[in-house]
Amino acid sequence: MKLKSTLLAVALAMAAHAGATELITNGSFEAGTIVPNHSDAGSQQLLSGDSSTLAGWTVIGGSDIAWIGLGNPYSLNASDGNNFLDLTGWHDNNSTGAGVKQTIATTAGATYVLSFDIGNSINYNYGINDSLFVTAGSVVGQQVWTTVNNQASSWEHVTMTFVASGATTDVSFGGGKAVWYIGLDNVSVTAVPEPSSALMLGAGLLGMGAWLRRRRG
Incomplete structure (x- = not known):
């Protein structure tokens, strides 16, 4: 027995x-080289509609995001690799940020596991939990909140499942509630066997x- x-x-x-074949391209935002276009070293502003800077991803929403890496002046660290995103971008302060989207190949009716890391910082959200919105297949506009708000750079791993409705699925993340910072890193999608x-x-x-x-x- x-x-x-x-x-x-x-x-x-x-x-x-x-x-467990990985379906997301560039899930940790490591592909490419950050070219600072403001006075903030190690950070690049990406405007809405940009589909070439971040391999596999398109910037969505009416604002911008920040692609942040080594040498940044914010005392923020990536959860996986060297780079990560700030979905509040340069236009933040309690407003809804922009986001990113990627289209992946799926099978209608199949179930998939989506996971990602959401970041917070007491230095920029002042002890307040931040959030983002997730859409993927049967998951539509689900708001995900951080629970840790007392560290200079914290990451929390989130896992959820969704059911695909077609041969392709848009996986998107949009900025939710925050003061100055909403971190996103380590995005992954795999099929459930x-x-x-x-x-x-x-x-x-x-x-x-x-x-x-x-x-x-």
């Missing part, structure tokens, strides 16, 4: 790993376990 349970667990883990894949792999491993037991006997 112990061998059977172990093999089934291994089968499920292997199936999950096999289905079909149950049949895990069951078939599990059956194969269980059959192997039975064969091993017969040999030992």
Whole structure:
């Protein structure tokens, strides 16, 4: 019985790993080189409609965002790699910021796992939780809030699932409530493996376990 349970667990883990192909391009905003276009070192202002600066992403909304990397003067750090986004951009102070969008290939009716990191800073939000809005398939305009608000640079990992409605899905993040800063980094989308894949792999491993037991006997 112990061998059977172990093999089934291994089968499920292997199936999950096999289905974990990354669908997001440049999820940590590392591709490319930040070219400061203001007096803030290590930071670049990206205007709405820009679809070439951030590989895979288009800037959306009526304002701008900030692409921030090493050498920035804000005492802010990325959660993954060197770069991250500030969705309040240069036009903030309690207004709704801009955002980014990426179109990925999906299968209608399939379930996907979306994860990302949302950032906050006591230096720029003064102990207030900030938020952003997420849209992806069946998830439409969901507001996600930070819970940590007492650190100079904090990141919180968020995971949710969505169901795709077509052959492509727009994954978008928009600035929500903040004073001066809404961090975004480490975006990922992977498909949830079909149950049949895990069951078939599990059956194969269980059959192997039975064969091993017969040999030992």
